[in-house]
Amino acid sequence: MELTFNSNDDGYMSNDNNHNKTQSNDKSKLSLPDLDACMERLKAVSGQTHNVSALRWLGLSNTTYANWKRRQVNYGALAKGLLARGISLDWFFAPNVDLRYPGPDELPRIQEVAETYTSTQRTQRVIRAIERIDPVLQEHQLPATESNRAILVETYFTARRGFVPLPTALTQVTKALKQEPDRD
Incomplete structure (x- = not known):
């Protein structure tokens, strides 16, 4: 599965349609979690009870949730924030997947x-x-x-x-x- 993260430094997506292409057309059994699943996992790990406060805990702006709800989740900004907090991307994006680590x-x-x-x-x-x-x-x-x-x-x-x-x-x-x- 190929993931493409399209974000700039402030966590917002570009309005350029050519830049905001979704994942590749490769057929994959795995898919990234939707906004609701992301927010539930983020609230669980942050200890926050509201979507906006969980995103703020991650270092994203107050308007991020509304933007993601209107458009799509910016997985690049999400991954960047999770890594900055030391949260495992494996746990967040594929909690029930038996991933293989290179030896x-x-x-x-x-x-x-x-x-x-x-x-x-x-x-x-x-x-x-x-x-x-x-x-x-x-x-x-x-x-x-x-x-x-x-x-x-x-x-x-x-x-x-x-x-x-x-x-x-x-x-x-x-x-x-x-x-x-x-x-x-």
């Missing part, structure tokens, strides 16, 4: 890591990860071997705000089990 081996690593982190920054991040990992190993009475640490450091870095995708978790547990001698 570390599917992402361009070498160039991305080289551009994002210097060697020193990476080393500091690994040291901080090990400082959190070693107490966990100790708590579970496991030796702090390099292989145990490596598995947990890899898991630590693939975790996303306390969430590790199921395939990654299963892979990490499998690696750990391979290294453990049979107990039979």
Whole structure:
């Protein structure tokens, strides 16, 4: 499904009909939530009881609801506001969909890591990860071997705000089990 977000910095849609095209003509089983569903989810996450106050909580103007009701939901402005508040777009737009997250081996690593982190920054991040990992190993009475640490450091870095995708978790547990001698 291809999503096109058409918004400018203030959250309003352009009046240019060529610029305001709806989603592509691709047939998709998934659709974006309508205005009512967006407002219910937004009120739930914001703790607000009124549509306008929920949109204001998101950083949008008082006239946004009326504009969206007259035209269509500006999903770009909505996504921008949700991300600014740290709200998961997965939860908001596809709460009951089993989404697939790309694994570390599917992402361009070498160039991305080289551009994002210097060697020193990476080393500091690994040291901080090990400082959190070693107490966990100790708590579970496991030796702090390099292989145990490596598995947990890899898991630590693939975790996303306390969430590790199921395939990654299963892979990490499998690696750990391979290294453990049979107990039979």
